[in-house]
Amino acid sequence: MAASLWGAAVVVPACGRRQRRNRPRCDPPLVSDTAHPLLPAATPLLRRGVDSLQIGGVDSTDGLLVTPHPDGLAGLLRGLDGRRVQRAVLADAARQGLDPGAVSAVLDGLRATRVLVDVDAADLVASDAGPAAAARRAAEAPPAGGWRARRSAVVLVEGATRVGTPLAAVLAASGVGRVSVRDSAVVSAGDAVVGGATAADEGRPRSLAAADAVRRASPLTDLRPVPEGTRPDLVVLARPWAASDPAAAAWARAGVPHLVATVRGATGVVGPLVVPGVTSCLRCADLHRRDADPRWPHLAAQLTATEPPPSGATVTCLLTAVTAAVQVLAYLDGDAAPVTLDATLDIAPPDLVPRRRPWPSHPDCGCVRRVDEATGDNGP
Ligand SMILES: [Zn+2]
DSSP: OGGGGGOOEEEEOTTSSOOOEEOTTTSOOOOOTTOEEEOOTTSOEEEETTTEEEEEOSSSSOEEEESSOOTTHHHHHHTOBSOSOHHHHHHHHHHTTOOHHHHHHHHHHHHHTTSSEEEOHHHHHHSOOSHHHHHHHHTTOOSTTHHHHHHTOEEEEEOOSTTHHHHHHHHHHTTOSEEEEEOOSBOOGGGOOTTSOOGGGTTSBHHHHHHHHHHHHOTTSBOOOOOTTOOOSEEEEOSTTGGGOGGGHHHHHTTOOEEEEEEETTEEEEEEEEOTTTSOOHHHHHHHHHHHOTTHHHHHHHHHHSOOOOOSOHHHHHHHHHHHHHHHHHHHHTSSOOTTBTEEEEEOTTTOOOEEEEOOOOTTTOHHHHHHHHTTOOOO
């Protein structure tokens, strides 16, 4: 077979040791004719000795070693920008004197090590047009189908806080098509944070300052408010005690998924991510708190009566915002079970290492059971 002209491709494991022979031609992954291979531009292409080319494998992920490699392979790989179908890539390879079968085997090996991703054709249509937008988007590389899912998504952030505003900017920069930040207050000096409101925003409506922050991160993102009666795909509750605010229950009743992302005092809190009827809800969490402290409802009423002043160190706020963004994107992409289902991630100084705290459904709430009954599934 032609690939044997180049010898075997070897997976370079993350630790740097050669781990296993990769024989992609024996059992190649299924690749559709419409696959658009994309090798992220930052992937290192390194000459290793006189005749070997190492692709990736210098960080915490695997790479691929091709030995010997023909002239022109590195240039061909560097040109994998996700805009050509694989057939066109192989045709170009043939024109350059490279064996298409061997190139195909290398691409399969890169897929197997997850160095290369395939862009769905519809994602190309969904991504922003123009060279500047394409350059901004090139480093994002969500999973196949991810661009389309993110581009069509509507996310509402409740609270232009030191977490909510940078979070909205991160979501927009990550390709979420419509990001709306809702807040009726004005910016105070303490609201300023990297990636969010600036010192110059003091006194402006928080919602406008947040929209400007999002626009700085992603100029083409749709910032229009979500009309009354319209269901966003997900709501982020970014005010410190919104999770205990009865007003948040409206999102549960409407069946809209919602995620808590805030800083209380000095500690960041991300989660739970509530998928109504499927996971535990915010009332479940409050009932658990009541079990631990019968006076909790009285305390919660005081906590939710007013919004406390901005708090949390910049690093805590930004880490909380990014951690929450990861959860939102995981939910929108549909490629993984977000870790904040039935749980929170607490991000406390001084180490700021997220710690997962389970919040199971509460037997007195019945939020999950109600949906089971509605669907006729009584469950165990
Ligand atoms: Zn519940």
